[in-house]
Amino acid sequence: MTQPERAGLSLRDIAIRLDGRLLIALDAHVAPGETLTVMGPSGSGKSTLLAYIGGFLDPIFDAQGQVLVDGVDLTALPADARHAGILFQDPLLFPHMSVASNIAFALPPDVKGRANRRAIAEKALAEVDLAGFGPRDPDTLSGGQKARVALQRVLLSRPRLLLLDEPFAKLDMSLRAQTRRLVFDQARAAKLPVILVTHDAADAEAAGGAVFEMNGAP
Template sequence: MKTSHPLVLEEIRLALGGRTLVELDAVIGPGEVLTVMGPSGAGKSTLLAMIAGFLDPAFEARGRVWLRGRDITSLPAEARGIGLLFQDPLLFPHLSVAGNLRFGMPRRVKDRAARIEQALAEVGLAGFGPRDPATLSGGQQTRIALLRLLLSEPAAVLLDEPFSRLDRQLRHEVRQLVFDRLRHAGLPSLLVTHDHEDAEDAGGPVITLG
């Protein structure tokens, strides 16, 4: 399901103990990836937490987050419609690959088995549904995490250094796959990273913190 709405970050200011960490004003268009770079402690993960809805109350936050044309700043995390992709794929070890993909799918989706098999085939993992996630390589696990996110039909995506633990030779291939799928789905996405090659492959604007 292709989306056509931006993720709007309106006059965001994050501070801790009176010290400003992040000041940001941005509009991320459908299918666009905004990359936020900066050293450790610059506030990258804090920014993601604020947008996603699980910011530690120790931080002072100002500004508004808009998605689907509505202010989601005060909504609980589960009601915001935001998908997350982390450094670790965080696949459920007690579920098969198909079980992981089925987990986040909206209840209204019919013929889930066919939809899952189609999604696996689209990323070169046809027939992997019954597999145990522990038997997959790092690159394969990242692909499954991406599919699980997409099948949950989010309205925007946050990427927290999702390529940092992949072998260097795999990173470019997996990055291209992830960014191509996000663009194809028309999802506004925000990537935080230390890696300049991540930013280059994302192909969108870059903001440096600190």
């Protein structure tokens, strides 16, 4: 019997193996605006799960299971067709572009006009207290400011879901709580299902939602 379609992200019978050893077995649903936190030590396979969901898993792994968003099966689609927004530990801003150009770069091609795209980028910066930062070089920003730019760039790309690969790990303690709150508030406002991988219990607490514990590499 076909499972009923549900809004949000459905991970159905996910199983990922390496050299015949089971690394990950997961069946879960993440509603729009909610977060599933995947916790475990380094080397436990957390990022491997994100790679499978995002469509860029290394072929050395043997993986199976369905990835669906709002009932649409993404499993056989290439990474660029899945429209998964991803935030890593490093913001990965383009050093040869201004702050505003970094954001405008992510806008879908149906957003026409250079001035229009620039205006949208500037509005996105203002939403995260970076009004007027558009012309600046990314290297002049603090770690927390770079994280905000990276978040807005991802959100403006119209992602179907958001994948967070320990994006708070390199921030100073004073910035972590503020950045966590911003990321999860923005994801809820955009009604995006979120997968967060982390080894920090404070991240999981800030995210709310269910927690999937991994025990480490076999």
